[in-house]
Amino acid sequence: xxxxxxxxxxxxxxxxxxxxxxxxxxxxxxxxxxxxxxxxxxxxxxxxxxxxxxxxxxxxxxxxxxxxxxxxxxxxxxxxxxxxxxxxxxxxxxxxxxxxxxxxxxxxxxxxxxxxxxxxxxxx
Amino acid sequence: xxxxxxxxxxxxxxxxxxxxxxxxxxxxxxxxxxxxxxxxxxxxxxxxxxxxxxxxxxxxxxxxxxxxxxxxxxxxxxxxxxxxxxxxxxxxxxxxxxxxxxxxxx
Numbered sequence: 001x002x003x004x005x006x007x008x009x010x011x012x013x014x015x016x017x018x019x020x021x022x023x024x025x026x027x028x029x030x031x032x033x034x035x036x037x038x039x040x041x042x043x044x045x046x047x048x049x050x051x052x053x054x055x056x057x058x059x060x061x062x063x064x065x066x067x068x069x070x071x072x073x074x075x076x077x078x079x080x081x082x083x084x085x086x087x088x089x090x091x092x093x094x095x096x097x098x099x100x101x102x103x104x105x106x107x108x109x110x111x112x113x114x115x116x117x118x119x120x121x122x123x124x
Numbered sequence: 125x126x127x128x129x130x131x132x133x134x135x136x137x138x139x140x141x142x143x144x145x146x147x148x149x150x151x152x153x154x155x156x157x158x159x160x161x162x163x164x165x166x167x168x169x170x171x172x173x174x175x176x177x178x179x180x181x182x183x184x185x186x187x188x189x190x191x192x193x194x195x196x197x198x199x200x201x202x203x204x205x206x207x208x209x210x211x212x213x214x215x216x217x218x219x220x221x222x223x224x225x226x227x228x229x230x
Contacts, residue, residue, distance in 0.1 A: 044223050044224050045224075046221070047221070095168075100170070108215065110158045110170060110215060111168070112170045112180075
């Protein structure tokens, strides 16, 4: 069955960097756009970024633009999120999620499979 | 920016009751709306997409309706496992989520 598994969370000081990874399995990874969505403790969901199936197109929420970078390696079924200049307000569980469209030319911006989440805590 | 407003914030019901959750968009989003269920400590699960289409494996007691600015998620008869937080999400422009509705046991 389809699986998405995140790794790389942890505690980091403000201003430092952290890299999250997400591995997809049991689906044709290279056919799907992939997203990162986060949830601060006790709060709602916030979409963070998306990368197209071939990695050519990336979009970011204003709150992370210029600080976060998404990338993917389809040979390893992996998508990564490089987070720089971290702030306390970036503290959240970060979910990797598959886009619901299997078309290589369209992004549905619905999220049909989610990982279990990786907790990132930004604190001194 | 399109703002999604969910109501009520909390819904207190008993197993077997019907639940009606509302999501209102600040401008028309056609039928570009999804609903997710999230239980404590778990990732969200896609229930409904394009306002009224059930995702794979979702029971028939979950149904969605609406278009334009007003949308509804209906759970016809609550099962114990349905008590959770429900989020609506639009894909018409930038994909933000609503603030959520908690369905709790009365």
